[in-house]
Amino acid sequence: MSRVLIAPSILAADFSCLRDEITAVDAAGADMIHIDVMDGHFVPNISIGPAVIQKLRPHTGKPFDVHLMIAPVDPYLEEFAAAGADIITAHPEAGPHFHRTIQAVRKLGKRAGAALNPSTHESAIEYVLDDLDLVLVMSVNPGFGGQGFIDSQLRKIEALRRAIDRRGLSTILEVDGGVNEGNASTILAAGATALVAGSAIFSRGEARYAETIRALRGETV
Numbered sequence: 219m220s221r222v223l224i225a226p227s228i229l230a231a232d233f234s235c236l237r238d239e240i241t242a243v244d245a246a247g248a249d250m251i252h253i254d255v256m257d258g259h260f261v262p263n264i265s266i267g268p269a270v271i272q273k274l275r276p277h278t279g280k281p282f283d284v285h286l287m288i289a290p291v292d293p294y295l296e297e298f299a300a301a302g303a304d305i306i307t308a309h310p311e312a313g314p315h316f317h318r319t320i321q322a323v324r325k326l327g328k329r330a331g332a333a334l335n336p337s338t339h340e341s342a343i344e345y346v347l348d349d350l351d352l353v354l355v356m357s358v359n360p361g362f363g364g365q366g367f368i369d370s371q372l373r374k375i376e377a378l379r380r381a382i383d384r385r386g387l388s389t390i391l392e393v394d395g396g397v398n399e400g401n402a403s404t405i406l407a408a409g410a411t412a413l414v415a416g417s418a419i420f421s422r423g424e425a426r427y428a429e430t431i432r433a434l435r436g437e438t439v
């Protein structure tokens with residue numbers, strides 16, 4: 219199995235110095251930077267938009283894994299691509315034509331992801347799985363960091379692992395919400411290949427970012 223990807227979610231970072239936070243997790247071994255975009259409509263919280271992403275872009279070479287929790291999503295794809303997103307992940311519920319959303323992301327030259335809410339069945343992406351670069355299993359209800367991992371999502375991760383392997387795909391299977399050092403190995407054993415972690419990393423303080431990232435990956439600290 220290839221190396222586990224760790225994507226710190228900057229939602230839990232210190233917003234007064236995002237640039238420093240990003241360079242710190244980059245230096246600590248993050249594989250991608252997970253950026254949560256919330257609109258106060260699709261989810262009950264508001265975070266950051268493309269202007270902030272654009273300003274952060276020059277400060278790290280790591281891919282920006284942009285998780286869009288906005289509806290409608292289609293009118294904003296171009297702006298997020300131009301701002302520096304590398305992976306653009308949307309929720310199938312965020313628009314009437316999810317296949318079109320994925321095609322639009324790919325046409326912009328970006329990698330496309332699908333985010334599945336805890337109550338959304340994996341069959342929602344049955345007919346688009348081959349077109350996806352990433353599937354994001356939400357293991358909390360989207361909107362806030364610091365929530366507890368919903369255990370039922372382990373079965374969904376296993377089901378998606380089987381579907382991806384059956385089709386011979388190399389889709390990144392990413393898990394987002396309530397991931398910490400205590401449950402990371404269980405999530406990886408279920409078949410995840412990438413872990414998003416917000417509070418588990420940023421609440422530790424910069425001096426411990428690297429050891430936390432290594433621990434999440436399952437490497438001995």
Ligand code: DX5
Binds near residue numbers: 359362363364417
């Ligand atoms: C929730 C976001 C997550 C969140 C994870 O809507 O999608 O990325 O930041 O935070 P933790 O790791 O604290 O659960």
Ligand code: ZN
Binds near residue numbers: 227252254285394414
């Ligand atoms: Zn997220």
